[in-house]
Amino acid sequence: MKWIGRFSGYSANSFRKDLVSGCIVGIVAIPLGMAFAIASGVKPEYGLYTTIIAGILISLLGGSKFQIGGPTGAFIPILLAIVMQYGYENLLIAGFLAGVFLILMGLLRLGSLIKFIPKPVTIGFTSGIAVIIFSGQIGNFLGLEGVERHEYFFYNMKEIFLRMSTLNLYSVLTAGICLAALILTPKYLPKVPGSLVGIIVSTLVAAWLFPDKITTIGSAYGPIPAGLPSFAPLELSWDRILTMLQPALIIAMLGSIESLLSAVVADEMTGTRHNSNRELIGQGVANIAAPLFGGIPATGAIARTATNIKNGAASPMSGIIHGLVVLMIVVLFAPYASSIPLASMAPILMVVAWNMSEYKNFKHMLKTRTGDSLVLLVTFLLTVFTTLTIAVQAGLALAFILFIKRMSGSLAVDKVLPDHSSDKAKVQANRVTEERDCPQLGIYTVEGTLFFGASHVLEDLGQKLLADQDLRVVLLRMSRVPFMDTTGESNFTSLIERLMQHGIVVVISGLRSQPKELLLKTGSYAMIGQDRFFEHTGEALNYALENLQFNKCLGCKQFAFRECTGLSSTGSLRQHIS
Structure with missing residues (x-):
């Protein structure tokens, strides 16, 4: 026909x-x-x-x-x-x-x-x-x-x-x-x-x-x-x-x-x-x-x-x-x-x-x-x-x-903080300075395709995070990662496992459908913990702040977050919220 x-x-x-x-x-x-x-x-x-x-x-x-x-x-x-x-x-x-x-x-x-x-x-x-x-x-x-x-x-x-x-x-x-x-x-x-x-x-x-x-x-x-x-x-x-x-x-x-x-x-x-x-x-x-x-x-x-x-x-x-x-x-x-x-x-x-x-x-x-x-x-x-x-x-x-080289260069990981000068307090990389940066909590935006050609980016990030003795919580913003292959999943899971072994709490926000399905298939989603995944950065940030060592916030003058003013003086997130 x-x-x-x-x-x-x-x-x-x-x-x-x-x-x-x-x-x-x-x-x-x-x-x-x-x-x-x-x-x-x-x-x-x-x-x-x-x-x-x-x-x-x-x-x-x-x-x-x-x-x-x-x-x-x-x-x-x-x-x-x-x-x-x-x-x-x-x-x-x-x-x-x-x-x-x-x-x-x-x-x-x-x-x-x-x-x-x-x-x-x-x-x-x-x-x-x-x-x-x-x-x-x-x-x-x-x-x-x-x-x-x-x-x-x-x-x-x-x-x-x-x-x-x-x-x-x-x-x-x-x-x-x-x-x-x-x-x-x-x-x-x-x-x-x-x-x-x-x-x-x-x-x-x-x-x-x-x-x-x-x-x-x-x-x-x-x-x-x-x-x-x-x-x-x-x-x-x-x-x-x-x-x-x-x-x-x-x-x-x-x-x-x-x-x-x-x-x-x-x-x-x-x-x-x-x-x-x-x-x-x-x-x-x-x-x-x-x-x-x-x-x-x-x-x-x-x-x-x-x-x-x-x-x-x-x-x-x-x-x-x-x-x-x-x-x-x-x-x-x-x-x-x-x-x-x-x-x-x-x-x-x-x-x-x-x-x-x-x-x-x-x-x-x-x-x-x-x-x-x-x-x-x-x-x-x-x-x-x-x-x-x-x-x-x-x-x-x-x-x-050449394609792999270009693609590997397109994956970027930037440390970010909320911009309190805006109404929505969106996170931006330019808000991180020597005078304004939380010693215990690192927020990172991952942007690009997470595949085998970009493994070195996660390796470099892992070395940087593990070298920080004061770090207690890492929040990974994944909404700008449209695709993850099995090599990328393996490197991603390996990074999180190493951080968790060193007592660092890992929180993930905005995970898209394809990476999520792959993590579910490999069992990495369950390993990380369902309670560590959040749809929005704000929800993830609230969870991350609850896992800080508040006694170390006393006297801190970085004031990376709105909550830092209360934490610096009282050392209690719950008291600050109330």
């Missing part, structure tokens, strides 16, 4: 909108699909098959009304590394297993967890991937011969430098024509896909003016077969599955991040709301199906999704139509694509890399010069110079450490 609900109120006018947007996005997807496949180290037709199979299934089964799925630039470094290390057949297995992981993530309702990945990490690895994609196309742009692909950035740059003597001016001219079309088309023909114009114009110029002078898709990969992609079952074995589990998990993680980011962009553009767990399940089914037809891993494509929305898409039908359009063009015109020069594909990927680099956000975050800037730089540099796996793990670890 939910699937049908996405088409509620669907009309002939809605179909017309979907037909227009689907056709436009389908045309846009064709050169991108081939380019992403080539950059990933596989034949261009596999990118087209992915666009068809995964594109249709993601729109049909996903959780976003406007999502367009297919091969994306974000996958290029990962897929290329897998192809180089394990081969194309094992890449299909990795994609299949990634689909299984994505379905499990959706069933376990992990879709909402993706939003907790820090933005510096996502911007860092996205910008790093953009650098890898851009640099990977320099060879094709310049028409260099004999360039070998390597897994690491440094060796790829070294390879380009060593092959610079083979520069082909015809390739540079072809790439320049395509690049000019990519830049000028949006300005003068905004409704026409610039990538399609660039490929057609540059291919025609190359075929007319200097045929056989540059490398084409056909000369590098063979002719693109026309017709439907054929079904081919995967050769699964336990050894292959175990070998490809880690690459599959990496694909699934990146695919989930990319697809949900794309869905969020779609929500912002349309005012709708996607179902993240359903989106993961749809992505999973698509990635299980695509390898069975030779397709590579797919995810939500932000740029194509935005194009879909801008051209008036009304429902997921536009994404289905986009896949069918690609299928029709492959059946009718695939052989002609073999004549496309690789130099024509290079500028398309370079522009994709530039658009996905998030250079504005990158620059803005660097300017803040905070811990987030460090996380951004570390993730970016590790993505470029090592692997995406290492980069994301290091970025998340560093972000976690």
Whole structure:
């Protein structure tokens, strides 16, 4: 019923909108699909098959009304590394297993967890991937011969430098024509896909003016077969599955991040709301199906999704139509694509890399010069110079450490006293001075999250309190502690136990629901004593004053409380009250 609900109120006018947007996005997807496949180290037709199979299934089964799925630039470094290390057949297995992981993530309702990945990490690895994609196309742009692909950035740059003597001016001219079309088309023909114009114009110029002078898709990969992609079952074995589990998990993680980011962009553009767990399940089914037809891993494509929305898409039908359009063009015109020069594909990927680099956000975050800037730089540099796996793990670890450091610094314990100059006599830290401070009673406001990263704050407080020989009562104001974890509870209980062992009475006020429930579960609430807990500070203060050694109040000139005037002269709280 939910699937049908996405088409509620669907009309002939809605179909017309979907037909227009689907056709436009389908045309846009064709050169991108081939380019992403080539950059990933596989034949261009596999990118087209992915666009068809995964594109249709993601729109049909996903959780976003406007999502367009297919091969994306974000996958290029990962897929290329897998192809180089394990081969194309094992890449299909990795994609299949990634689909299984994505379905499990959706069933376990992990879709909402993706939003907790820090933005510096996502911007860092996205910008790093953009650098890898851009640099990977320099060879094709310049028409260099004999360039070998390597897994690491440094060796790829070294390879380009060593092959610079083979520069082909015809390739540079072809790439320049395509690049000019990519830049000028949006300005003068905004409704026409610039990538399609660039490929057609540059291919025609190359075929007319200097045929056989540059490398084409056909000369590098063979002719693109026309017709439907054929079904081919995967050769699964336990050894292959175990070998490809880690690459599959990496694909699934990146695919989930990319697809949900794309869905969020779609929500912002349309005012709708996607179902993240359903989106993961749809992505999973698509990635299980695509390898069975030779397709590579797919995810939500932000740029194509935005194009879909801008051209008036009304429902997921536009994404289905986009896949069918690609299928029709492959059946009718695939052989002609073999004549496309690789130099024509290079500028398309370079522009994709530039658009996905998030250079504005990158620059803005660097300017803040905070811990987030460090996380951004570390993730970016590790993505470029090592692997995406290492980069994301290091970025998340560093972000976690910095978060813990910031959170631990947010827990504060201040000694306070009532401000008698105000009508309500609210407690304030600035009322504690050398001339005004009770030797026997210490009132402390605890503010912040009491968790494992803030244990040192309670340890320091304990040492300070136990060093005071005159201290008899401690009142802890806990109303500003919203959360306490088990480590925080353990440290909190340990502090109170040590104080009680030294004969100090501990009184607690304003304990909130979550810390109270935890103390009840661990038994610490009963250990401290129910009579020591109060809802309001005033009630707790009255109880605390009753537990002072009144003979020590005689002659005291601190006058920290209103009651101190009577206690100093009589030494009896009860007499003062009466």
